[in-house]
Amino acid sequence: METLTELKQQAQRQKDHVVSVANAADEEVLLAVKKAIEQSLCSFLLVGSKIEIEKLARTVELDLTKEQITIIHVDSNPSRAAVKAVHDRKADILMKGNVSTKDLLKAVLDKECGLRTGGVLSHVALFEIPNQERLVFLTDAAMNLTPTLQEKEQIINNAVQIARGVNISNPNVAVLAAVEVVNPAMQATIDAALLTQMQKRNQIKGCTVDGPLAFDNAVSRKSANHKDIYSDVAGNADILLVPTIEVGNALYKSFMYFAEARVAAVISGAKAPIVLTSRTDSSDSKLNSLSLALVSSKTF
């Protein structure tokens, strides 16, 4: 897959997927629902106050009688109800509506009717960069601050699961650091070398891991060759694993603001993909993220 447009087309070819929206009473959210239905992406459970949803649906001219829409009225705690619908297999994907991320994740992590798997949740973003031939994943740019080695292992697994959704069966994972050599003074290089060997020993499966790699060695074969680095991953990375949230966040934003990227992002690590779009996301980003959740839901 080379573009996010292809991602959306793949999502459109899937049938009968249902997205559970935690508090759909929000103009921006209902606009995204409207566009998703127009583009035949999926069906929706709109969880929240029925009266409020109906009122805002009129504002954005969304026809609530469409067969793709079911309203689940709740007086309170729409997060819990939306999560429970996924837990009960009435929906395949969870989407944040007009609730706080904190509230939503609290419901996701509920022991009784939540979606926890025991592992960490992590943010997985997929970028289309204008001057790059392949799409590239970046993780974790938003959830885990300074992951430990074991958390990094889970973050890799979470991203590999999403990559399988876009039909990358054995993704190349580049573990980023500032240099390509193990330096005991740089924890990122230590963890990178360990993760590489852990994959070789089958402690990490379903992907090929290599690190430490600097950003350029990960994405440019020429740059890797210059440093005499020859591996399946170097210059050919599908997934960039960053050492800290500061690296991930800065890269994410530099891709968007300086490299004019398009992005799709989901939360992985629960029993279903979670879409956490925010108010500032473009309409394009929102539908891309929904598409990424839809195509990867089969791997959950």
Add this chain to the structure above:
Amino acid sequence: METLTELKQQAQRQKDHVVSVANAADEEVLLAVKKAIEQSLCSFLLVGSKIEIEKLARTVELDLTKEQITIIHVDSNPSRAAVKAVHDRKADILMKGNVSTKDLLKAVLDKECGLRTGGVLSHVALFEIPNQERLVFLTDAAMNLTPTLQEKEQIINNAVQIARGVNISNPNVAVLAAVEVVNPAMQATIDAALLTQMQKRNQIKGCTVDGPLAFDNAVSRKSANHKDIYSDVAGNADILLVPTIEVGNALYKSFMYFAEARVAAVISGAKAPIVLTSRTDSSDSKLNSLSLALVSSKTF
């Protein structure tokens, strides 16, 4: 200044600047020297083995009899001799030739005839990004691994000095983190808030500091406004200060490989600017870096 081409033009308008090259016996280095002279940038002290320099000069068709060239023959330790020439005011700028960075910096830090000032040395890179209106500095992407608060203060001072060279009299310094709020679990946000207040108390001078800022708040006014952040720096940063080398290195490479940037870079913090171009740098980058060193040498 909006482009690195203007930077080079500013360097060309300066007269009588001399660059001391630590071991000029290298084809790539002599090619850069040749181009710099063709473009009327500066004069050179070529330190190293006279016989070897003469041999390689023939290979790259560099005329060593030009008035801009002086050869200083040494049998050994060209780093020390090149640094001493700057120490003795026979040259304004130090440039790495065919020596290791380690050897060069050892000579720079020599107590007797080195160039130390007592502060940290730091890497300062200036980028021209195709879709951005203004040039932006990034520091430190190469020298300091995990700088302390006091080291960050010095890294700011070092970058401000270079910014003055390109006629930014009071640069806006954005202290980057993954979020815009102080979070005790994220050291980058703590240091950012402290540096901001230190500048307000005149502990840091000659610039305006604001942080923590995420990358987008630093470079996009629209993004900053979305988060209700209003400051001289937000959306208007001249200098991006990163918390760790991992952030700096990844951003540097993402600018170059994904955003198709042009770059100029120097080492600041010694008694003169130091140019550390590497074999893999393009000819454009080398001359840009030399230009940045030339225009900023007046501030040392």
